[in-house]
Amino acid sequence: MLKIWSMKKEQQKDENSAEGNGAAAPKKKKVTAAQLRAQKDLSELSLGTTMSTEFPDPDNILSFVLYVEPDEGMYKGGRFSFTFNITPSFPHEPPKVQCREKIYHPNIDLEGKVCLNILREDWKPVLDLNAVIVGLQFLFLEPNASDPLNKEAAEDLRNNREGFKRNVKIAMGGGSVRGESYKRVLI
Amino acid sequence: MATTEVHPASEPARWAYLDRIRTRPGPFTNPDSFDGKVVAEAMENMKILVIGAGGLGCELLKNLALSGFKDIHVIDMDTIDISNLNRQFLFRQTDVGSFKAEVAARFVERRVKGVKITPHNCKIQDFDEDFYMQFQLVVCGLDSIEARRWINAMLVNMVDEEVEDSYKPLIDGGTEGFKGQARVILPTVTSCIECQLDMHAPRAAVPLCTLASIPRQPEHCIEWAHVIAWDQEKPFPDLDKDDPEHITWLYQKSLHRAREFNIPGVTYSLTQGVVKNIIPAIAATNSVIAAACCNEALKIASNCAPFLGYPDNNYMMYSGNDSIYTYTFRHERKDDCPVCGTLARPLPDIDQAWTLRDLVDSFAARPEAQLKKPSVRAEGKTLYMQSPPSLEAQTRPNLDKTLVELGLVDGQEIGVTDPAFATVVFKYRLKFKS
Ligand SMILES: [Zn+2]
Numbered sequence: 001m002l003k004i005w006s007m008k009k010e011q012q013k014d015e016n017s018a019e020g021n022g023a024a025a026p027k028k029k030k031v032t033a034a035q036l037r038a039q040k041d042l043s044e045l046s047l048g049t050t051m052s053t054e055f056p057d058p059d060n061i062l063s064f065v066l067y068v069e070p071d072e073g074m075y076k077g078g079r080f081s082f083t084f085n086i087t088p089s090f091p092h093e094p095p096k097v098q099c100r101e102k103i104y105h106p107n108i109d110l111e112g113k114v115c116l117n118i119l120r121e122d123w124k125p126v127l128d129l130n131a132v133i134v135g136l137q138f139l140f141l142e143p144n145a146s147d148p149l150n151k152e153a154a155e156d157l158r159n160n161r162e163g164f165k166r167n168v169k170i171a172m173g174g175g176s177v178r179g180e181s182y183k184r185v186l187i
Numbered sequence: 188m189a190t191t192e193v194h195p196a197s198e199p200a201r202w203a204y205l206d207r208i209r210t211r212p213g214p215f216t217n218p219d220s221f222d223g224k225v226v227a228e229a230m231e232n233m234k235i236l237v238i239g240a241g242g243l244g245c246e247l248l249k250n251l252a253l254s255g256f257k258d259i260h261v262i263d264m265d266t267i268d269i270s271n272l273n274r275q276f277l278f279r280q281t282d283v284g285s286f287k288a289e290v291a292a293r294f295v296e297r298r299v300k301g302v303k304i305t306p307h308n309c310k311i312q313d314f315d316e317d318f319y320m321q322f323q324l325v326v327c328g329l330d331s332i333e334a335r336r337w338i339n340a341m342l343v344n345m346v347d348e349e350v351e352d353s354y355k356p357l358i359d360g361g362t363e364g365f366k367g368q369a370r371v372i373l374p375t376v377t378s379c380i381e382c383q384l385d386m387h388a389p390r391a392a393v394p395l396c397t398l399a400s401i402p403r404q405p406e407h408c409i410e411w412a413h414v415i416a417w418d419q420e421k422p423f424p425d426l427d428k429d430d431p432e433h434i435t436w437l438y439q440k441s442l443h444r445a446r447e448f449n450i451p452g453v454t455y456s457l458t459q460g461v462v463k464n465i466i467p468a469i470a471a472t473n474s475v476i477a478a479a480c481c482n483e484a485l486k487i488a489s490n491c492a493p494f495l496g497y498p499d500n501n502y503m504m505y506s507g508n509d510s511i512y513t514y515t516f517r518h519e520r521k522d523d524c525p526v527c528g529t530l531a532r533p534l535p536d537i538d539q540a541w542t543l544r545d546l547v548d549s550f551a552a553r554p555e556a557q558l559k560k561p562s563v564r565a566e567g568k569t570l571y572m573q574s575p576p577s578l579e580a581q582t583r584p585n586l587d588k589t590l591v592e593l594g595l596v597d598g599q600e601i602g603v604t605d606p607a608f609a610t611v612v613f614k615y616r617l618k619f620k621s
Contacts, residue, residue: 004354031602033525043562058581115395147396
């Protein structure tokens with residue numbers, strides 16, 4: 001039988017490292033890879049002045065809410081929140097992100113699903129939570145009519161930009177747009 | 188099945204060729220310590236674990252049993268589906284609905300006299316360290332990355348530098364259509380599955396907006412029903428991908444949408460395939476990869492020839508998509524691998540009467556870390572996070588609590604991060620002063 005142990009000892013001799021002194025400690029609960037990675041991402045998060053977080057349970061960093069308050073663009077003055085759910089497969093799989101408020105937006109549907117490439121087809125394990133929140137911020141600055149999730153909002157934006165802006169204001173103020181009623185999200 | 192009962196003329200005859208390889212000294216055996224008898228005996232007493240009893244698992248069990256391993260365990264939680272029978276050759280139509288591990292074990296035991304196969308009809312996550320510690324070798328034939336990552340982290344974390352038997356070589360096989368790979372992982376010595384995560388192509392996803400507005404393929408219609416229509420209509424509280432009623436609902440929705448866009452090709456089985464993310468499996472690719480894995484197991488167990496894994500190559504890729512191409516190379520271990528890059532180092536002389544603040548401040552003085560803004564967590568317990576601000580505020584009161592008050596115990600593992608070390612996560616095992 002192969003002796004990895006002796007190989008390891010040899011490797012350590014090569015590296016001249018003197019680690020692992022002392023007797024073996026009893027094995028206790030290990031921190032999982034997804035949690036370590038989430039911890040790392042969170043400690044590097046740059047939220048700026050327009051974003052904040054909320055952790056319903058601070059001991060569970062895999063589940064939190066991100067608040068976005070755009071300070072420019074068509075959604076300025078509104079306050080939107082996104083639930084972030086990080087699965088045990090993170091970062092192999094992207095975090096699951098959903099908008100909690102009903103929003104009139106070409107790239108977010110009425111259930112809160114977000115069409116952001118890095119949350120789906122373009123996700124890579126090297127991307128981090130910062131990349132995701134930058135992407136979300138961008139959606140508020142530059143709603144994109146060519147990749148619509150809410151087709152009506154996209155057509156509106158394409159055909160009549162001023163009318164779309166008005167409808168965004170109405171929706172954020174708690175009014176109805178095209179027969180769909182929205183909750184007030186203005187701060 | 189009576190016809191599978193085989194009685195070889197004699198046991199030695201069955202193993203004659205194998206014994207020629209493993210019991211005779213070769214150019215790679217150690218001339219001083221080689222004893223052929225010991226090798227065969229050691230292999231017979233060795234406990235080997237096979238994870239997965241599907242396409243690869245059937246091949247692995249058959250091969251290992253025919254290679255002289257006598258004490259094999261197999262874990263698989265799945266039951267046999269009619270669609271498995273085209274390649275999972277240890278199963279028959281009458282076995283549909285039975286546990287794969289159970290049926291595979293019995294079949295190979297009947298076929299290869301003298302081998303003992305212990306089936307476990309459950310998830311790998313149902314077992315703990317003590318269970319995995321009993322094996323000398325682990326061979327994986329899995330189709331899920333999540334399960335691979337789990338067993339990899341388990342085996343890496345089991346390594347105790349003081350205990351020779353805590354090092355378990357992991358042989359991992361995987362296939363997808365005409366492509367596959369075989370790799371050997373020597374936990375903490377060579378690159379691990381987490382280090383090699385970039386070798387797995389992520390699941391090809393279609394942009395959500397394509398699904399929502401311009402479906403072009405039958406798969407787009409099915410994904411639309413799965414990702415969008417299901418959430419809008421919630422026909423059942425939770426989607427159960429194994430419930431025919433749920434799949435039928437998705438199939439009907441997809442069909443309706445496909446008609447709307449004039450897209451042909453939506454069928455019930457395609458719906459099932461897309462929703463369950465079934466990767467097309469080709470029987471002979473499983474054979475190629477399982478054979479490679481089994482031979483590495485034999486070589487590791489008997490030392491009869493150099494094996495994949497150390498010191499150079501550890502990864503063999505096989506591609507049959509475009510003629511045949513194989514390439515064996517060394518995948519480097521990553522220093523910042525969250526699983527094997529940072530083995531928990533002992534953090535000695537911790538006074539359990541310390542406050543968390545004392546502990547956090549102590550990281551600034553540690554030569555290998557010198558952390559100015561450390562964030563500290565234990566599994567399931569956020570001790571102190573410097574960022575984001577809301578989490579900092581929530582965990583700040585912990586700073587004045589003692590380690591004991593926070594529930595930390597001797598030997599507990601903690602993860603420490605600092606924005607100054609963007610790519611590194613430090614893991615420590617607390618060692619209390621007695
Ligand atoms: Zn690794």
